[in-house]
Amino acid sequence: MTVAITREISPRFAECELTHIERTPIDLERARIQHRGYVNALRELRCDVIELPAEPDLPDSVFVEDTAIILPEVAVITRPGADSRKPETTSIAQALAPLVKIIHMREPATVDGGDVLVLGNRIYVGLSTRSNQEAIDQLNEMLGKYGYSVLGIELHDCLHLKSAVTRLDDQTLLINENWIDANCFKNFDLIHIDPSEPYAANCLPIGESILFPPAFSKTCEKLEKRGYNVVTVDVSELAKAEGAVTCCSLIIP
Ligand code: CIR
Secondary structure, eight states: OOEEEEEOOOTTGGGOOOSSSOOOOOOHHHHHHHHHHHHHHHHHTTOEEEEEOOOTTOTTTTOGGGGEEEOSSOEEEOOOSSGGGGGGHHHHHHHHTTTSOEEEOOTTOOOOGGGEEEETTEEEEEOSSSOOHHHHHHHHHHHGGGTOEEEEEOOOSSSSHHHHEEEEETTEEEEOTTTSOGGGGTTSEEEEOOTTOGGGGOOEEETTEEEEOTTOHHHHHHHHHTTOEEEEOOOHHHHTTTOOTGGGOEEEO
């Protein structure tokens, strides 16, 4: 069974970090309702969800994806790039410890899990404002013995690598090529987002289904036409904090 770790939204959510979007008022209650919908969708897709309590003083802590890189062999606890987010990893390491072998990134490396795309034994790390070359070097050092190679990849105009490209299945990626060079993924079948929906490249595959925001209806239609079973989950209030579907969970296959 797939285990998913999530965390309730902090009461200070509205003080979140923002990099590429303007701050607009966040309705905390609405965000919480949407987050509950997300957790329910994971449960309906037969995930065993471990819900961590809110971190009252860590505004972005609902975005648990950024705190760890989970592989079948080991979980790497990250050092998130934003200082306000570094303390988020402590409770995540505690939650993961009974489930998987854990290793930790060390200073001066910084990496957000949202920048990490695992495709087989190749791990792509977005060279964003959050993740640095030291992280790539450390990951190569730590994960080489498990057969992984870790590569940095340029991106622009978006927060994380997984804002621009995510995995639909072993052969297929969903991509916004305005934010990343599609030639980096020549060996994959690429599905391009609808250009009117720039934030649509972030999807979360769970089993045979794809969790995806209903706001991106044109891209959603493309996915359905390609035969994907799309389960929609509204995260529009979380998007005001620059979050999307992958960032609200850590998935342990
Ligand atoms: C941040 O800027 O760190 C948060 N406001 C949003 C993080 C979203 N995380 C993700 O997509 N993996």
